[in-house]
Amino acid sequence: MHIHAYEKLWLAASLLLILFLLGSVTYGAVGPGVAMVTDSEPAIDAGALDEDERFSEPRVEQVGENEYEAYVLAFQFGFQPDPIVVPENSTVTFYVTSRDVIHGFEVVGTNANTMVVPGEVSEITVETDGPAEYGIVCNEYCGAGHHAMEGKLEVVPQSEFDERTNGGDGE
Amino acid sequence: MGRNETAHGSANDVSGDIEEFDPIGTLTLIGIYFVILVLSWVYIYYIEFLGRDLVIVG
Numbered sequence: 001m002h003i004h005a006y007e008k009l010w011l012a013a014s015l016l017l018i019l020f021l022l023g024s025v026t027y028g029a030v031g032p033g034v035a036m037v038t039d040s041e042p043a044i045d046a047g048a049l050d051e052d053e054r055f056s057e058p059r060v061e062q063v064g065e066n067e068y069e070a071y072v073l074a075f076q077f078g079f080q081p082d083p084i085v086v087p088e089n090s091t092v093t094f095y096v097t098s099r100d101v102i103h104g105f106e107v108v109g110t111n112a113n114t115m116v117v118p119g120e121v122s123e124i125t126v127e128t129d130g131p132a133e134y135g136i137v138c139n140e141y142c143g144a145g146h147h148a149m150e151g152k153l154e155v156v157p158q159s160e161f162d163e164r165t166n167g168g169d170g171e
Numbered sequence: 172m173g174r175n176e177t178a179h180g181s182a183n184d185v186s187g188d189i190e191e192f193d194p195i196g197t198l199t200l201i202g203i204y205f206v207i208l209v210l211s212w213v214y215i216y217y218i219e220f221l222g223r224d225l226v227i228v229g
Contacts, residue, residue, distance in 0.1 A: 006198045013205050020209065024216050032221055033228040093229070110225035125229030132224065 037114045041095070041121035049073065049099050060086055060165070072096040074103040074116045076143050079136055079151030086128055086153070087161035093125040104139030107153055115140060128155045 003011075028034040049055040054071040058080040063069050068090055073080045075098065086092045096105045096116045103116040114122040116138075136151035156164070 004192065004194075006194060009198065010201045010205075013201070017205065017208060021212065024212065028216070028221060032226055034221070035227050035229050037227065091228075107225055109223065111220065111223050111227055112225040123229075124227050126225040126227060129224060134224075 034111075035125070037122060037124055039120070041123050043119050044097065044121060046097070046099055046118035049097065054095060055097055055099075060084060060092075064091075066090045068092045070094045072105065074098045074105060074138065076100050077138070077145035077149035079105070079138075079149075083152035083154045084136070085161060085164055086155055087158045088128055088131050088155050091125060091127050093123060096122045096124075101142050102140050103142050103149070104137070106137050106139045108135040108137055110134060113139070131155050131157055 044052060044055075055073050058071050058073040060068055060070045060081070066089070068086055070084055070086060070092055072084060072094055074096060094105070094112070096114065097120065098116045098118040100118060102118065104113070105116050105122065106113040110126075112124055112126050114124050116122055132155045134153040134155075136153055138146060138149040142149065
């Protein structure tokens with residue numbers, strides 16, 4: 001079979017393009033460590049969150065040297081805690097759940113974005129850089145007040161974080 | 172014989188690298204599309220996506 005020389009060229013180019021796209025995604029997973037939001041967390045009872053060890057009192061907790069866990073509750077129409085305060089240059093894992101309907105948890109302008117489903121816990125781990133202030137919005141239509149459902153994420157210096165967590169609840 | 176995509180070379184130029192049909196315009200267009208695709212992907216993935224804060228790592 002005779003294949004035109006130009007045709008060989010663009011066949012090769014299209015194969016290269018596919019390899020480049022696959023290679024990029026592989027690089028993202030291996031290099032910067034980009035991960036998907038998984039369903040690794042077991043289901044919980046959305047009607048009994050006030051008895052749940054993590055969500056009865058939504059908060060940010062230190063779990064390792066520079067590791068923090070944020071237990072976030074989404075509801076009609078807001079997020080708790082508000083604001084969510086985390087220290088800079090740390091690893092923060094968000095556990096987000098809903099007590100009523102499906103919500104979204106999107107830290108605006110960042111890649112931190114997940115659905116929040118009642119009865120399920122969405123787990124996302126991110127690494128914070130310097131001090132910053134982000135908005136959080138719900139990106140799943142959740143009712144009449146959906147457009148007003150927002151929260152705030154504050155990445156603050158370590159000293160300020162210690163001050164605010166110790167000052168806040170008298171630990 | 173018209174110069175179109177079904178045109179066949181005459182019997183004496185079937186062999187060798189000489190092509191009777193020379194769609195250089197198509198090749199150029201495909202080349203431009205290729206460059207656009209590569210540049211957009213580099214921008215979308217490496218600059219817009221990986222460049223944003225709070226990349227999900229787990």
